[in-house]
Amino acid sequence: MRHLSNNIDTKQLIACQLCDALYEKPQLKQGQIVKCTRCGSTMAERKVNSIERSFYWSMAGLLLLIPAVLLPLMGVTLAGQYHHASLLDCIIALIDRGFFMIATLVFLFAIAVPTIRLLGSFYITYSFKYNKLKPSLLYFFRAFHHLDNWAMLNVFMLGIVVSMYKLLDDTELSINMGLLAFILWLISSTMAASTLDQDYIWQKLEDEFVD
Amino acid sequence: MNLLINTAKNNNLALCPQCHKVNVLGDAASDEKIQCVRCKGMFYQRNSRSLQYTLAWSIAALIAFIPANLYPIMIIYSLGIGEPSTILSGIGQFIDHGLYPIAIIIFTASIIVPLLKIAGLFVLVYRAHTGIRLRPDKHSKFYHLLEFLGPWSMLDVFVVALLVAVVELGFITTIAAGPAINYFTLTVIFTMIAANSFDSRLLWDKQQNSDENF
Numbered sequence: 001m002r003h004l005s006n007n008i009d010t011k012q013l014i015a016c017q018l019c020d021a022l023y024e025k026p027q028l029k030q031g032q033i034v035k036c037t038r039c040g041s042t043m044a045e046r047k048v049n050s051i052e053r054s055f056y057w058s059m060a061g062l063l064l065l066i067p068a069v070l071l072p073l074m075g076v077t078l079a080g081q082y083h084h085a086s087l088l089d090c091i092i093a094l095i096d097r098g099f100f101m102i103a104t105l106v107f108l109f110a111i112a113v114p115t116i117r118l119l120g121s122f123y124i125t126y127s128f129k130y131n132k133l134k135p136s137l138l139y140f141f142r143a144f145h146h147l148d149n150w151a152m153l154n155v156f157m158l159g160i161v162v163s164m165y166k167l168l169d170d171t172e173l174s175i176n177m178g179l180l181a182f183i184l185w186l187i188s189s190t191m192a193a194s195t196l197d198q199d200y201i202w203q204k205l206e207d208e209f210v211d
Numbered sequence: 212m213n214l215l216i217n218t219a220k221n222n223n224l225a226l227c228p229q230c231h232k233v234n235v236l237g238d239a240a241s242d243e244k245i246q247c248v249r250c251k252g253m254f255y256q257r258n259s260r261s262l263q264y265t266l267a268w269s270i271a272a273l274i275a276f277i278p279a280n281l282y283p284i285m286i287i288y289s290l291g292i293g294e295p296s297t298i299l300s301g302i303g304q305f306i307d308h309g310l311y312p313i314a315i316i317i318f319t320a321s322i323i324v325p326l327l328k329i330a331g332l333f334v335l336v337y338r339a340h341t342g343i344r345l346r347p348d349k350h351s352k353f354y355h356l357l358e359f360l361g362p363w364s365m366l367d368v369f370v371v372a373l374l375v376a377v378v379e380l381g382f383i384t385t386i387a388a389g390p391a392i393n394y395f396t397l398t399v400i401f402t403m404i405a406a407n408s409f410d411s412r413l414l415w416d417k418q419q420n421s422d423e424n425f
Binding site for chain 2: 014017018019022023038039040041073078084091093094097099101102105110141155158159162165167198202205206
């Protein structure tokens with residue numbers, strides 16, 4: 001096996017996150033992706049117009065945040081009584097009944113983590129768009145990655161659909177504006193995350209601040 | 212064919228799991244914590260305790276899964292009379308009402324996925340540890356699937372949270388959450404942490420070693 005010497009330029013190398021295979025770093029044009037020849041996973045992707053797209057999607061997401069959280073998602077009518085609930089009401093209801101852990105976790109997965117991710121991608125793309133790069137962005141972007149797995153808006157959306165089915169069975173169900181806002185919020189935050197080109201951002205930060 | 216693949220580890224290099232920068236390991240040992248030159252985060256080339264962590268969190272998830280199924284996850288009060296339902300009896304109610312697609316979705320998310328994840332991680336840890344019948348290409352795809360499925364188990368928790376908030380019609384009907392929801396959430400979180408602590412590169416390392424021996 002060929003062993004490289006220790007004083008090599010690591011900027012010219014790329015390794016697969018899943019199987020550790022080592023390659024020379026290819027120069028990508030926008031829209032191209034690199035796949036590992038051993039395990040087939042995507043190693044790097046140069047996304048098209050990433051900064052602009054992610055900037056506007058995260059801005060849209062932040063604007064939709066308040067209506068999506070506060071407006072009622074759906075309501076039920078039974079025997080002349082009507083009651084509706086928003087995303088925030090779910091958490092308040094859980095706190096009222098003493099389910100503090102579940103309330104905290106639902107708050108984290110369905111509100112806090114998606115919001116922090118939107119704020120994070122907005123801040124990063126803003127800094128890139130208006131050329132306000134700071135060394136602290138290195139730390140910021142690393143912290144940002146820790147939240148990758150914990151946003152569960154899509155699961156919550158499926159939860160809304162399932163509970164609607166359940167309620168349709170024996171009550172009169174009404175859909176409120178909050179649901180529309182929530183769906184749009186879900187779309188914007190998913191798009192903001194998927195258009196963000198992490199490799200490009202790391203590369204640029206490295207060129208700027210790491211010698 | 213695998214012999215031709217050069218890995219970072221073989222070249223005394225280490226990939227930062229956070230920013231994917233290839234670092235020079237230098238004099239540090241394989242299981243020593245090093246700092247990434249780019250993102251300044253601390254990481255291991257291979258965490259030697261990765262399999263232990265995965266195993267421990269999976270066992271914790273399995274234990275929490277037992278009360279999650281025994282206790283009621285939600286209690287429906289109508290006209291003052293409470294009717295508790297567990298995860299399984301809730302699925303039974305959907306079937307009784309003919310809502311098969313929803314029954315299948317809930318059954319998949321709340322029973323199949325957690326169990327598949329726990330059992331799958333046990334198998335992956337065992338295979339990665341012993342190297343017996345290890346197929347890195349298949350197993351790393353399987354690991355990917357488990358990682359992707361993880362958060363979807365939270366479905367039932369979100370459904371209960373929504374129902375509790377929406378159905379609050381005083382004496383006529385109220386829905387309350389049951390103690391199982393705590394245990395069930397713990398199961399989901401434990402399986403997610405278990406999957407996160409598993410390093411899929413260990414599957415490939417073993418393969419390479421066994422190839423070199425022959």
